[in-house]
Amino acid sequence: MAEARIGISGWRYRLWRGVFYPKGLRQADELAYAAARMNSLELNGSFYSLQRPASWERWRDGVPDDFVFAVKGARFITHVKRLRDVDAPLANFFASGVLDLGRKLGPLLWQLPPTLGYDPGLLEAFLGRLPRTRAEAARLAARHDERLEGRSSFRVDEDAPLRHAVEVRHPSFGRAIEDWTALLARYDVASVVADTAGRYPRIDHVTAGFVYARLHGETELYASGYDDASLDRWAAWTRGHLADGRDAYLYFDNDAKVRAPFDAMALAARLRG
Known part of the structure; x- marks a missing residue:
């Protein structure tokens, strides 16, 4: 049965203390507090x-058994290397302890920079390098370089498919939308539906067996909240995908004015109702 995962992008924000987090709550307890009120979050x-590895283990053990993390891929891969010559960086990323999340590992999010335009050859080469299962990711991780010597962990106790999602920000992806979404579908990679107050392309196409949305702010990037009508629309969007058998992952990233956690809980409440 398809399920919805509704949460926030990150959880450690100074402005949230005393607003979302109760005054006096230890910083070390913020993850557990957030995880008790939603069923997923993006680990950024x-x-x-x-x-x-110790950090991945701490996060895994600090949330309920049925909790799921989406994990944001390294900007060294997407923004510094710009998807080129990334075999070693990908191996290092998966060797760092990501797989220690075990059953709590959800989709892997790859956010491309606004300056990286649509390049089908480059993008297909990158998508083709992404591991499709945890066991495949572990084999890739075993090829890590010397920077991970003595600090790697990539044991897999139970193999399972890995899910990947890509968020784009260059306008050329919107102009090449048919080719881009066909490429994603060929690799069963989700196209992130990014709500960015019109700043970046919004590509709402199904390209994988699940859907992924990032809500950065409806009218003001990273700041504006979502009113009742907006949340109703996102609830209807989510229900539609669930009815078609697709898991749905939605994360609020409008954190600047402490709206993200409250919007996430409001959307989750609509879906429960």
Whole structure:
């Protein structure tokens, strides 16, 4: 049965303390507090730097058994290397401990920079390098370079498919939408539906066996909230995909004015009702 995962993009924000998080709550307890109120979140520290196995284990053990993390792929791969010569960076990423999340590992999110335009050859080469299962990811991780010596972890206790989603930001993807979505569908990779107050392309096409949406702000990027009518529309969008048998992952990234956690809980409540 298809399920919806509704959550937030990250959880460690100073402005949330005393608003979403109760005053006096320890920073170490913020993940558990958030995870008790939603069933998923995007783990975005992995975007900025390679994390250590102990961190992945701590996050895994700090949430309920039925919780799922979406994991943001490293910006070194997407923004620095710009998808070129990424065999070693991909191996290092998967060797850093991502697979230690076990059953709590959900989709892997690859966010492309606004300056990276549609290049079918480059994109197909990248999609073709992405591991399709956890066992395949572990074999890739075993090829990590010396930077991960002594600090790698990529044991897989139970093999399972891996899901990937790509978020694009260059306008050329909108102009090449048919070719781009066909390419994603060929690799069963989801096209992220990005709500960005009109800043970046919004591509709402089904290209995989699941759907993925990032809600960055309806009228003001990273800041504006979602009113009742907007949340009703997103609830209807989610129900439609669930009815068609597709899991749905939705993450609120409108964190600047402490709207994300409250919008996520409001959307989840609509779906429960």
